[in-house]
Amino acid sequence: MSVEKVYPMTQAGKEKLEQELEQLKSVKRKEVVERIKIARSFGDLSENSEYDSAKEEQAFVEGRIGTLETMIRNAKIIEEDSMNSGVVTLGKTVTFVELPDGEEESYTIVGSAEADPFEGKISNDSPIAKSLMGKQVGDKVIVNTPGGEMNVKITSIG
Structure with missing residues (x-):
């Protein structure tokens, strides 16, 4: 079993990723599904550039959702209080x-x-x-x- 990468980030950075994930899941995913539905109504899918474009966007959105879920799951929050103030470290x-x-x-x-x-x-x-x-x-x-x-x-x- 491989060890998943840890993603060091600030609390604000994690919250920003969580907001993006929520936006993709609740809004963007539905928009893409609707685009696919509309493109299917145009007929022959083998020559339908609208359908191809919508499917590509769907693949991108789903990939980004997976990436964000992994990053959030493996987030390591940087505690600013514990950092040595005189040394360059993560979060400085x-x-x-x-x-x-x-x-x-x-x-x-x-x-x-x-x-x-x-x-x-x-x-x-x-x-x-x-x-x-x-x-x-x-x-x-x-x-x-x-x-x-x-x-x-x-x-x-x-």
Whole structure:
């Protein structure tokens, strides 16, 4: 028997996944079934692009539901109270400046399940997060990214 992957996340991240799951189950699933029903009424299914499209969407929705259920079932909530405040860990917001004279950037390190770079949330599996984990304010860190090495200095951890 294989061990299922654990998904570290904040309580807010888990709640967001639960809301998405509820939306998919209660609204989206019904919409897709209705689309399939309507597309069937168009006749020959072998040449029915509406039917094919609706079936593809149904497969996507059902796949996402399965993924979300697994992530929620195997969620490991990050307790912010127990975290060492001076060290970069999961759930922390890290601010750093690229050396020698780059702009300041801030990211919150979260589990892969709730990563959203557009909201400043990066996965703990990302190259930046892996390089910063366990470091402290003032530390200079070499971050290996797909675009090459980046030298940064941590300016704050919150």
